[in-house]
Amino acid sequence: MGSTVMQKWDVGVDRYLVHMQVERGLGRLTLEAYGRDLRGFSRFMIDRKQPPGGVQTEDVRAYLEHLAALGLSPRSRARGLSAVRGFYRFAVLQLGIEHNPAEVLKSPKPVAALPSVLSATDVRTLLAAPDVSTCLGLRDAAMLCVLYGAGLRVSELVGLRLGQLNDREGWLRVTGKGNRERVVPVADAVCALVQQWCASGRPLWVKEGARQPGESALFVTERGTGMTRQTFWRRIRHYASASGIAGKVSPHTLRHSFATHLVRGGADLRAVQTLLGHSDVTTTQIYTHVAAEHLRVLHATYHPRAV
Numbered sequence: 001m002g003s004t005v006m007q008k009w010d011v012g013v014d015r016y017l018v019h020m021q022v023e024r025g026l027g028r029l030t031l032e033a034y035g036r037d038l039r040g041f042s043r044f045m046i047d048r049k050q051p052p053g054g055v056q057t058e059d060v061r062a063y064l065e066h067l068a069a070l071g072l073s074p075r076s077r078a079r080g081l082s083a084v085r086g087f088y089r090f091a092v093l094q095l096g097i098e099h100n101p102a103e104v105l106k107s108p109k110p111v112a113a114l115p116s117v118l119s120a121t122d123v124r125t126l127l128a129a130p131d132v133s134t135c136l137g138l139r140d141a142a143m144l145c146v147l148y149g150a151g152l153r154v155s156e157l158v159g160l161r162l163g164q165l166n167d168r169e170g171w172l173r174v175t176g177k178g179n180r181e182r183v184v185p186v187a188d189a190v191c192a193l194v195q196q197w198c199a200s201g202r203p204l205w206v207k208e209g210a211r212q213p214g215e216s217a218l219f220v221t222e223r224g225t226g227m228t229r230q231t232f233w234r235r236i237r238h239y240a241s242a243s244g245i246a247g248k249v250s251p252h253t254l255r256h257s258f259a260t261h262l263v264r265g266g267a268d269l270r271a272v273q274t275l276l277g278h279s280d281v282t283t284t285q286i287y288t289h290v291a292a293e294h295l296r297v298l299h300a301t302y303h304p305r306a307v
Contacts, residue, residue, distance in 0.1 A: 008051045009042035016090050025179050029155060037083035052091060057101045060084060064108070074108035081107050115256035117290060122245050123148060123257055129239040132193075135201045136222070140235050142190075142197040143219050143227070147251060149190040150174070151258035151276055154251035158227045160218040162198075167191035176277035184275055194218075259284070263291045 017035055020026045026034075044063050045055055060081070067077045081102060088100035118126065127144050131137035147157050156174050164173045170191055172184045198218075206224045217226035233251060240249035255276070262272050273284040 005049060005051045006042075006046050008053075009046060012052045012091060012095055013038045013042055013087070015094065016087050019090055019094070020086075027155075027177055027179065030177065033079075034083050034086075037080045038087055041080065041084050041087075052095065053097045055101045057104060060102045060105060064105070068108075078107040078109075081105060115260075115286065115290065116247060116253055117257045117260045118245065118249070118253060120261060122243075123254070123261075125243045126236075126239055126245060126249070126254075129243045132196075135204050138193075138197050138201040139219055140239070142193045142201075143232060144236070144239070144254070145190045145193050146172070146186070148254040148258055149187055150184040151255050151262075152184075153177075153255060153277075154229045154232060156277075157251070158217075158219065158229055158232060161216050162218055164218065165191065165194055167195055174277065178279070180277060180279070182274065182277045256287075256290075259287045260290045263287045 013035070016038070017031055020034060021031055041063055042052075044066060045052075045059065048059060048062075050059055063084075064077055064081060067080055072080075085100065085102040085105075088097065088102055091097040092100055127141070127148065130141040130144065132141050143157060146152065146160075147154070150172050152174060153176065156176055159175065160172075165171075165186065166173070167186075170186050170188060172186045173181060174184055175181050202218075202220060205220050205222055219227045221227060221231065229251075236249060236251055236254075259272055259276055262275070263269070269281060269284055269288065272287065273281045276284060278284045
């Protein structure tokens with residue numbers, strides 16, 4: 001019985017993930033997140049001896065209570081429920097399961113948290129931290145400037161390939177989530193720095209004619225292989241610490257800062273949505289809250305009748 005239940009779950013989850021990859025065009029990282037959530041759910045149901053077709057609403061509710069007991073945040077629990085709900089929508093249509101036990105459950109309401117952003121001064125300090133007289137510093141400076149200058153996700157940054165930057169016209173062609181492509185304008189100073197990296201830095205690490213995994217990557221390591229998210233994460237933390245910037249600084253901090261600075265400067269929200277590659281403008285709207293909070297702090301600090 002136990003092995004049969006496990007096999008049904010494995011087959012069902014695998015088919016769903018293939019469907020999400022082929023039909024929805026989801027990227028590797030998104031698929032891995034769905035897979036983790038659904039494997040955790042299936043293990044919980046296997047322990048309860050429930051095959052996919054036997055799961056009831058109270059079983060799903062018990063799973064959410066289990067996640068809460070593990071200390072998962074409301075946002076993480078909501079994501080887990082969303083994965084289960086999506087799986088059963090597919091299962092009803094494709095696996096012969098009669099009902100969706102998660103359909104009637106409400107998602108745990110996440111606590112709204114404003115993203116951490118850097119001030120314009122801190123951004124300038126961080127971007128100036130690498131020593132561009134060295135190959136390593138030149139690469140890192142170019143990566144930091146592209147990350148902030150184009151508002152990229154770190155996966156988009158390390159995934160850049162030669163030819164995606166049109167430095168003559170000043171735009172960057174980016175492939176984001178769901179393999180959706182967008183074009184982002186890039187400042188002349190950023191283009192010049194990338195040109196310098198490609199002319200005098202990158203060739204030292206990727207020899208001409210060499211057949212290496214990173215030879216088409218725009219940003220590479222000393223070994224000539226493509227940069228990873230983890231490596232760049234460590235580099236940005238190094239520069240933030242060396243610059244004396246307080247708090248945790250991650251690659252996404254610069255993306256948040258890019259969007260927030262645009263909104264504070266009066267940029268149209270739809271334009272910011274396009275630049276960030278958000279499929280829904282409601283995702284972008286959080287930056288209006290960040291800008292409003294900034295105004296509130298300024299008012300409380302400087303207005304004579306604020307208190």
